[in-house]
Amino acid sequence: MPIDNSIVHQIHKKPDGQPASLSLRDSELANSEALEQLLAGLIEAYNSKPNKAWGYFQPESGAYPFSGWLQQLIDGEQDFIGFSRQASEQLKTLMEGSNLALGGHVLYIRYRQGMTAFLIIALLHHTEGVTVTDNLEVAQARHLDLSSLNMAARINLTEWKQNAQSTKYISFIRGRSGKRVSDYFRDFIGCIEGANPEEETTTLLQAFSDYVGEADFQPDTLRDKTKAMSGYVNSQARQGEQVALEELSGVIDEEQPRAFYDYIRNKDYGLSPEIPADKRTLSNFMRFYGKANGLSISFEAHLLGEQVEYDEGQDSLVIKHPPKGLVQQLRNKKGR
Template sequence: MSVDMQHLAINYIALTDSGEHQAHYRDGLISSNVAVANLVETLHLAYNGKPAKGYASFNPEKSARVPQALADWQADQTDFLGFAKATTDALVVELSQHQLPETGYVLLAHYRYLASDYLLVCLLGSKDHFELSEQLELATSRHLDIGRMQLAARLDLTEYAVNAAKGNYISFIRGRAGRKVADFFLDFLGCTEGADARVNSQKVLASVEEYLGAAEFDASEKTSARRQVFDYCEERAKSGQDVVLTELSAVVDPEQSNGFLHYCAEQQLDVAEQFPVEVKELKKMVKFNGAGGGLSLSFDEKLLGERIKYDIKTDTLVITGTPPNLRDQLQRFSQGYSAFDQGSE
């Protein structure tokens, strides 16, 4: 892992007694040191680890505050601190207009990773921790709640500079707070949503399955190919990178590295040359899971047809061999727990 920190600015947005948003600005950037570099890397990993992301690009019909502030910074008409202040001001305006009670620390991190420049913008909450000194004196400290990062977006500055027309150089966390919050963050950035990672993932699922059938892979080859495809896509998503169709083709069928690529073109499967994916959706390639009516099941795809049989007509699963801990619970329940207790004496 090698995240090269360039700039880090932190401001704070609070609510006044009258319920209005108010920004508090730090006078300077955060000085670079090992701890700060670790913080930026932690932010990078936390952002990459979020499973549901959307992709967007700037829209001239929306607010120009952030795009203009970005242009001024990149043209050296202002420094990163000025850019951070202008961006924070834009966030305050949108929070007020949308009448949302969100508050917290505004972090703007400019860093390099894998030869690309990124700008991460996030609004983080905080939580208090309790500490005890050697004299058992109690003290509290405030920590950034990075684990609950929800309002965040990342701009691929390198992609934006060389291929802005393609779009989708901005990613954002969809979050669990509902579309209103996601829409508010897009309005704040002045962008509109573009590529849908979930739809792209569904296309990958369908296209790979079509190819495996057309190429007459046997059951074990299909299982291996699905696992390889999932591992490749998961690695790309976790590193914040798009899936590349030529690379994916070589993963699907190593013996004919362009086989899947040519199949997609011949069948007009509408798979882009490069696209973002959603790991949660792709997990269906390698695992079945579901819950409802008091029943929860999850098992690896490779077990279907072997230890697990499914009858589509009767909607029945037959499982041969249960996990040891489940088997122990079932046996104890069936034979009576007291019988096991007596046997162990």
């Protein structure tokens, strides 16, 4: 992934209500193997986050100046250093309004992936670890903690400029469990939430269920198509890419590559040609799971009606050909 520009600044702030301060770098980072490794690790950590939201820019204003500065950067009216400095000053100001906000290193990287240009912004923190030195001594080692990344956004610059009607060229990490801690970071970008990955993935899965249900496929064919669908959606989610419905349709049925795509269009499920995927929603669709009173049961959805049967009248499950390890445990118990 070629890196066009990168820089890092530091915001000093503790979650105690005290004013924040800013240390600004005066030159871009030089491209290096370490920087490339950082970008690769950052993208991997970002893509793995399940709690992302998608959206688009607020109209530029005094409250939301970020998109205007970014436009000036793209138009060549200011350089990358000036853009990042303005943005970091704005982020510092917004952080001061959040008692829970914690400072860190603000990393800006503009890079290309194929024909698409991106800007990723992340607030990074360090963690303490240990290492063994060349002299075989155990020593403390301080490094960036990408595993705890929770303040980051990625902007698809190409889609922003080429598709003015898009509502999902920005993605950002959203706070969990209703926490408002990350709202200031969303406001810093000036993002309006557009596409909802959970809702859109749920709609896609409902469309798939309707499609295979009406087609009345044989069990083996149904299983193959379900695995193909889930494999593609999972792969896109891992890479941080959106699900292209026309491409997915071809994956599901190579002989009739437009069949599922045309079905979605004709039934008008309200899905865009590309949607963000939610791995958790897909996982719940692919498995049945329940736990209560010391009993835990989990099985893949395609086994229902084949290896697993549910009797609603008796409120019971019948499991055919249970795992050999479980069978052996039960026999050993019975033989005592």
